[in-house]
Amino acid sequence: MAEPVENLLEALARIKSEETGTRTFARYKWQAKQAVRHWLTCLKSDRAPIAIICEKLEDLAIVYHDFVRFAQLKTRDRGSWSANATCDKGHGIDSLIRAYKGARDVGVHENSAFELWLEGPMSDLKETVSFFENPTTAPSALRTKMVALGLPRNLLDDFLSRLIIHVKQPSRAHIDAVILREMAALWPGQSIPELEDVYTRLLEVASAAQAGEPALGAVRRLVAACVASPGELTVPDDLSVQYLSKSQIAFMTPPLGGETDQDLLDRMSAGEITSMLELKMRRAGVSPSVLKQAQDLRAQAEISRQLLLASRSDVDGQFAQLDTRILTVARAIADKANLNSATNPVAAARPADYISTELLSNPGILGQLDKSDLFEGDGLELYGYLCHLSDACRFPWRAA
Known part of the structure; x- marks a missing residue:
C-alpha cells in the first residue's frame, strides 16, 4: 500500500x-x-x-x-x-x-x-x-x-x-x-x-x-x-x-478558466488580497485596462448605492427588480460571447473584455433597465453596479 x-x-x-x-x-x-x-x-x-x-x-x-x-x-x-x-x-x-x-x-x-x-x-x-x-x-x-x-x-x-x-x-x-x-x-x-x-x-x-x-x-x-x-x-x-x-x-497566478466560484472563495480565505470581482474577471481573461475601468466604475456606483441606502428605507424591492433585469441582460451577453467563441478569438479567450465592450459601447442598454431611477438611468453607474453584483458572487463574467 x-x-x-x-x-x-x-x-x-x-x-x-x-x-x-x-x-x-x-x-x-x-x-x-x-x-x-x-x-x-x-x-x-x-x-x-x-x-x-x-x-x-x-x-x-x-x-x-x-x-x-x-x-x-x-x-x-x-x-x-x-x-x-x-x-x-x-x-x-x-x-x-x-x-x-x-x-x-x-x-x-x-x-x-x-x-x-x-x-x-x-x-x-x-x-x-x-x-x-x-x-x-x-x-x-x-x-x-x-x-x-x-x-x-x-x-x-x-x-x-x-x-x-x-x-x-x-x-x-x-x-x-x-x-x-x-x-x-x-x-x-x-x-x-x-x-x-x-x-x-x-x-x-x-x-x-x-x-x-x-x-x-x-x-x-x-x-x-x-x-x-x-x-x-x-x-x-x-x-x-x-x-x-x-x-x-x-x-x-491568475485564476484558471476551470476554477469554480468556490475555488475563488478559497483563494480569498487563504489570504489573497483582492476582490471577487477581480478574481472573476481575471479568470475570464480580462485585460488590465478593462479591469481598472471596472474597478473605478464599481467604486463610483458603490458611493451612489450607499448614499441611496442611507437616505431611503424603501429601496430593497426596487434593487431586487434591478438585480433581476441587469443580470438577465448581462447573462445574455455572456451567452452571446460563448456562442461567438468559435469565430471570435476575443470572445473565446477574453469573455470579460467582450462583455464589457458590449455593455460600455452602448450604456443606454443598461440605463433603460433602471425603471426606478435608482442610478438616474446612468448606464456607466449601472455597469459599476453589475460589478458590485459580481463581487457578491452573482455574475461570473462568462457563460454559466
Whole structure:
C-alpha cells in the first residue's frame, strides 16, 4: 500500500544531500526555470503534483500524494549524451544512486522514481538508445561503472527499474519561450507581457528555493499561507524555504478558466488580497485596462448605492427588480460571447473584455433597465453596479 505523502516528506527531511562541486550560474538558472515549469503542473487537475522541493537530496523532488520523483538535471554545452557519459562521476547517475540509497534508508524508495533530465540530444549509438529507453537493459560495462559509483551490486536491478532518463530537455536558450508557451495554454486570455510578469515572480521564488534562502521573506509568507490552508501539508521546518506548493502557485497566478466560484472563495480565505470581482474577471481573461475601468466604475456606483441606502428605507424591492433585469441582460451577453467563441478569438479567450465592450459601447442598454431611477438611468453607474453584483458572487463574467 502506498505511503501517505506526509510520511514521505518526513522521511525527506531526514535525508542529507551530498551534492558536491560548483555549478555555473547558467545551469543554476536553468534548474530554477525547470522548477517553475514543473511547479506549473501543480495547477493541472489530473494526477497533478502537490509540491516541488528544490535541492533536497536531488535538484528537484516532484511530490504527489503517494509518490515522489527525484530529478537530477544536467546541461551540456556541445555534443550529445552517451550512456557511458551519464555514468561518469558528476554526470547525473552518481547523484541518483545517492538519492536512491538515501530514499531506501528511510523506506520510501518503493514510492519513488529516479530521473535524469538531460539538456540536448542523445547519441545514436545502439547501446545508448537502448539504455535511455529502458535502463534495465544496461550492459555489464555500465553496471560495473554504477557499482564503482557506490551502488551495491544486489540493488542494481531494483535501481535500474526505477531509473528514468529524459533527453532533449528545453535548452538554456529556449526554455523561457517553452515555459511561456505552456503558460499561454493555461491562461489563453493573458497577453505575453502579462504572462512574463507572472513568470518573473514565479522564477524569483523558485530561484530563492533553489538557493535555500528566502527572497525578502516572500517564500516564508507563502509557505505560512500554504500551511494555514485546509487540506494542505504541514511542511517540515528544514524544507520550508525549498518547498513550492500548489497553494503557493495558485496564490501567485491568475485564476484558471476551470476554477469554480468556490475555488475563488478559497483563494480569498487563504489570504489573497483582492476582490471577487477581480478574481472573476481575471479568470475570464480580462485585460488590465478593462479591469481598472471596472474597478473605478464599481467604486463610483458603490458611493451612489450607499448614499441611496442611507437616505431611503424603501429601496430593497426596487434593487431586487434591478438585480433581476441587469443580470438577465448581462447573462445574455455572456451567452452571446460563448456562442461567438468559435469565430471570435476575443470572445473565446477574453469573455470579460467582450462583455464589457458590449455593455460600455452602448450604456443606454443598461440605463433603460433602471425603471426606478435608482442610478438616474446612468448606464456607466449601472455597469459599476453589475460589478458590485459580481463581487457578491452573482455574475461570473462568462457563460454559466
